[in-house]
Amino acid sequence: MFATQALRRAPLTVTLIDRRNFHLFQPLLYQVATGGLSPANIAAPLRNILKRQQNARVLLGEVVDLDPPARTVRLADQTTVEYDALIVATGVSHNYFGRDDWSARAPGLKTIEDATEIRRRILLAFENAELTRDPAARAAMLTFVVIGAGPTGVELAGALAEIARDTLRHDFRAFDPADATILLIDAADRVLPGYPPDLSAKAKRSLQQLGVTVRTAVRVLEIQADKITLQTGEHVADLAAHTVLWAAGVRASPLGALLARRTACTLDRVGRVLVNPDLTIPNHPEIRVIGDLALLNDEHGRPLPGVADVAMQQGRYAARAIVAELHGRTLPPFRYRHKGSMATIGRAAAVADFGRVRLSGYLAWLAWLFVHLINLIGFQSRLLVLLQWAGNYITHNRAARLITHDQSEREMQPESRSS
Amino acid sequence: MFATQALRRAPLTVTLIDRRNFHLFQPLLYQVATGGLSPANIAAPLRNILKRQQNARVLLGEVVDLDPPARTVRLADQTTVEYDALIVATGVSHNYFGRDDWSARAPGLKTIEDATEIRRRILLAFENAELTRDPAARAAMLTFVVIGAGPTGVELAGALAEIARDTLRHDFRAFDPADATILLIDAADRVLPGYPPDLSAKAKRSLQQLGVTVRTAVRVLEIQADKITLQTGEHVADLAAHTVLWAAGVRASPLGALLARRTACTLDRVGRVLVNPDLTIPNHPEIRVIGDLALLNDEHGRPLPGVADVAMQQGRYAARAIVAELHGRTLPPFRYRHKGSMATIGRAAAVADFGRVRLSGYLAWLAWLFVHLINLIGFQSRLLVLLQWAGNYITHNRAARLITHDQSEREMQPESRSS
Numbered sequence: 013m014f015a016t017q018a019l020r021r022a023p024l025t026v027t028l029i030d031r032r033n034f035h036l037f038q039p040l041l042y043q044v045a046t047g048g049l050s051p052a053n054i055a056a057p058l059r060n061i062l063k064r065q066q067n068a069r070v071l072l073g074e075v076v077d078l079d080p081p082a083r084t085v086r087l088a089d090q091t092t093v094e095y096d097a098l099i100v101a102t103g104v105s106h107n108y109f110g111r112d113d114w115s116a117r118a119p120g121l122k123t124i125e126d127a128t129e130i131r132r133r134i135l136l137a138f139e140n141a142e143l144t145r146d147p148a149a150r151a152a153m154l155t156f157v158v159i160g161a162g163p164t165g166v167e168l169a170g171a172l173a174e175i176a177r178d179t180l181r182h183d184f185r186a187f188d189p190a191d192a193t194i195l196l197i198d199a200a201d202r203v204l205p206g207y208p209p210d211l212s213a214k215a216k217r218s219l220q221q222l223g224v225t226v227r228t229a230v231r232v233l234e235i236q237a238d239k240i241t242l243q244t245g246e247h248v249a250d251l252a253a254h255t256v257l258w259a260a261g262v263r264a265s266p267l268g269a270l271l272a273r274r275t276a277c278t279l280d281r282v283g284r285v286l287v288n289p290d291l292t293i294p295n296h297p298e299i300r301v302i303g304d305l306a307l308l309n310d311e312h313g314r315p316l317p318g319v320a321d322v323a324m325q326q327g328r329y330a331a332r333a334i335v336a337e338l339h340g341r342t343l344p345p346f347r348y349r350h351k352g353s354m355a356t357i358g359r360a361a362a363v364a365d366f367g368r369v370r371l372s373g374y375l376a377w378l379a380w381l382f383v384h385l386i387n388l389i390g391f392q393s394r395l396l397v398l399l400q401w402a403g404n405y406i407t408h409n410r411a412a413r414l415i416t417h418d419q420s421e422r423e424m425q426p427e428s429r430s431s
Numbered sequence: 432m433f434a435t436q437a438l439r440r441a442p443l444t445v446t447l448i449d450r451r452n453f454h455l456f457q458p459l460l461y462q463v464a465t466g467g468l469s470p471a472n473i474a475a476p477l478r479n480i481l482k483r484q485q486n487a488r489v490l491l492g493e494v495v496d497l498d499p500p501a502r503t504v505r506l507a508d509q510t511t512v513e514y515d516a517l518i519v520a521t522g523v524s525h526n527y528f529g530r531d532d533w534s535a536r537a538p539g540l541k542t543i544e545d546a547t548e549i550r551r552r553i554l555l556a557f558e559n560a561e562l563t564r565d566p567a568a569r570a571a572m573l574t575f576v577v578i579g580a581g582p583t584g585v586e587l588a589g590a591l592a593e594i595a596r597d598t599l600r601h602d603f604r605a606f607d608p609a610d611a612t613i614l615l616i617d618a619a620d621r622v623l624p625g626y627p628p629d630l631s632a633k634a635k636r637s638l639q640q641l642g643v644t645v646r647t648a649v650r651v652l653e654i655q656a657d658k659i660t661l662q663t664g665e666h667v668a669d670l671a672a673h674t675v676l677w678a679a680g681v682r683a684s685p686l687g688a689l690l691a692r693r694t695a696c697t698l699d700r701v702g703r704v705l706v707n708p709d710l711t712i713p714n715h716p717e718i719r720v721i722g723d724l725a726l727l728n729d730e731h732g733r734p735l736p737g738v739a740d741v742a743m744q745q746g747r748y749a750a751r752a753i754v755a756e757l758h759g760r761t762l763p764p765f766r767y768r769h770k771g772s773m774a775t776i777g778r779a780a781a782v783a784d785f786g787r788v789r790l791s792g793y794l795a796w797l798a799w800l801f802v803h804l805i806n807l808i809g810f811q812s813r814l815l816v817l818l819q820w821a822g823n824y825i826t827h828n829r830a831a832r833l834i835t836h837d838q839s840e841r842e843m844q845p846e847s848r849s850s
Contacts, residue, residue, distance in 0.1 A: 052831035412471035
């Protein structure tokens with residue numbers, strides 16, 4: 013989308029193809045999953061963003077094939093679209109590292125549907141705890157396990173702790189929601205492994221203050237119905253847990269593999285496409301891969317992180333490169349300008365790494381609020397999110413905690429199932 | 432919910448049982464279905480509403496049986512709840528009058544899921560029209576039929592017209608959304624049959640000005656894939672239509688039939704429970720039926736309408752009646768105080784019937800906005816809805832137009848299907 017917008021004044025036509033009709037602001041998706049915001053607050057309809065851009069058209073469709081020699085892409089409905097230059101930015105989804113059978117028990121968080129499903133599971137666990145009279149069953153219902161302590165895992169665990177200790181404090185009569193166990197597990201030896209160690213330590217302390225049990229250097233061996241098995245040092249421990257959330261790894265979109273079949277490009281272990289310094293792929297200067305799907309090292313030989321900021325900068329670079337070619341020029345290689353990374357943990361707690369400046373606590377949280385607000389698309393979204401954050405902060409409520417799209421509910425209403 | 436709240440200071444304990452964890456403000460559901468508002472804007476979590484009411488507890492569950500002699504209700508998970516007094520307020524769902532096979536083709540609008548499904552269908556029809564190159568297929572995709580011209584049907588048709596003529600005006604490149612056909616059909620001889628004839632005429636005129644084709648005194652004979660068959664006077668006409676919405680009739684919740692099996696109460700043709708003037712049922716002064724599920728005539732012998740205002744007043748009456756009994760007193764029969772009825776048609780167009788005062792146009796629309804805002808629960812909801820309405824009015828946008836929970840999308844993501 014940023015590439016399309018950056019081509020606004022270029023003498024060419026742009027076709028933006030997406031499976032979804034909206035641009036999703038991923039960094040706030042965990043707030044939908046935890047009832048703080050509504051899906052529409054963080055999803056802007058593509059057509060609305062581009063309505064005034066006359067050289068752009070939007071097609072709702074899924075790319076199922078590419079023909080690089082013919083320069084065409086084919087959509088699932090058999091529509092064929094021709095191109096002179098192609099930008100592939102289809103991102104990543106969850107990676108269960110060979111255990112895709114875990115996906116039903118431990119959903120990941122990448123789409124709006126994932127977020128409302130996770131929200132449903134979290135809220136339903138508390139509801140079921142109010143109904144049951146069996147203390148062991150209730151303890152399992154009130155045990156939440158987050159696997160993966162990167163930014164998403166940390167943010168989910170922090171929000172879960174806040175829900176249990178704060179949001180739901182007066183909501184139940186049969187138990188105290190503060191008795192819930194929230195476990196954050198990672199195989200790495202610290203939370204936020206991509207951050208400087210001192211910020212990891214601060215994040216861990218903040219999580220513990222919120223009541224999250226942090227267990228690092230622990231591997232998950234098995235996820236079964238109502239039970240997960242951990243390898244802790246030499247021991248193997250079983251844990252009764254009703255709700256398990258997956259934030260442990262990513263796998264490239266299938267378009268990476270498709271591209272590798274149709275061209276000679278190389279994929280890494282999780283299916284990301286190795287790109288040239290100008291984001292093109294070998295032998296195809298007209299094809300660029302950007303965002304989470306692309307694998308590119310920075311000047312220190314470290315791969316660029318899979319964050320929104322990299323993707324946005326690469327989108328704008330790809331657009332400028334295409335325009336430069338039109339004028340017979342070539343751009344210097346892409347260079348990522350690191351503006352900072354930040355993760356929020358809870359009420360007035362966050363960590364932020366701006367290179368030389370590192371923040372934690374209240375200041376980092378304010379910086380987080382500010383940066384995420386200005387990165388939302390549309391004045392109205394910004395205002396609505398700001399108001400909801402203010403409301404949630406003041407009232408300790410999360411107004412969007414709805415249990416919707418329940419499978420059993422759907423079975424009772426056959427009319428809402430078909431399409 | 433209004434009954435529970437009205438029992439706040441009574442010396443008894445209240446158990447509120449609901450299948451959903453939120454109170455839904457039905458009159459604004461069509462705005463979710465047409466992308467103007469988000470589900471959470473019109474749905475307030477029950478636990479949050481009642482968190483400070485110590486004598487109330489909330490159970491998330493579905494009532495599957497009643498035992499009036501033992502004074503218990505049984506939930507789907509086999510929990511049994513005892514009562515001294517029972518209030519049944521489970522409302523109504525769609526009625527296809529014996530043609531339940533139409534439900535998949537012509538969804539009705541009663542739940543959040545219905546609303547997001549209708550939103551998905553409306554938006555997808557426009558998206559598919561952009562993809563196709565077949566003019567006949569495109570015309571069918573751009574034909575929207577709303578069956579039933581009561582308030583919900585009128586509001587849906589008006590919003591659809593606004594979407595086509597206004598919201599999406601600059602959004603497509605292959606066709607003009609204003610070419611969409613929006614058809615409002617009713618077997619009755621006028622729109623809004625429950626309103627005075629002069630307001631029906633005004634509503635019809637407003638709809639036509641928005642570009643809605645109003646066809647009254649027309650029966651729907653058959654709904655098939657991409658085609659519906661109408662009986663117009665002596666003729667039978669086929670109509671190619673991709674999107675069909677059902678707003679034609681209601682059927683009582685199955686709890687009415689359950690009550691009739693377990694007690695001697697009488698049901699009407701659509702399954703509503705005939706109640707005594709004090710809202711109890713025969714031989715069971717401890718059981719009250721209220722809201723859309725109850726059938727009660729007013730002082731002129733006409734049945735009370737199935738609107739939120741009746742339900743709210745009956746809820747408060749039922750609570751007062753229970754408290755009166757505690758003190759050995761009896762209340763006079765329930766009497767509905769008609770405050771007015773109103774339906775909105777589109778941008779600055781509505782009709783309102785306050786008895787002697789009847790409004791239409793801009794004034795009625797302002798009255799509609801005001802009344803619906805103040806009836807929303809929670810200051811934050813009111814503020815958020817007001818801001819979104821202002822934003823939608825000024826920018827001609829509908830920011831919540833997301834296509835979500837697509838069935839085919841779900842098939843691609845097996846993890847989000849299971850529960």
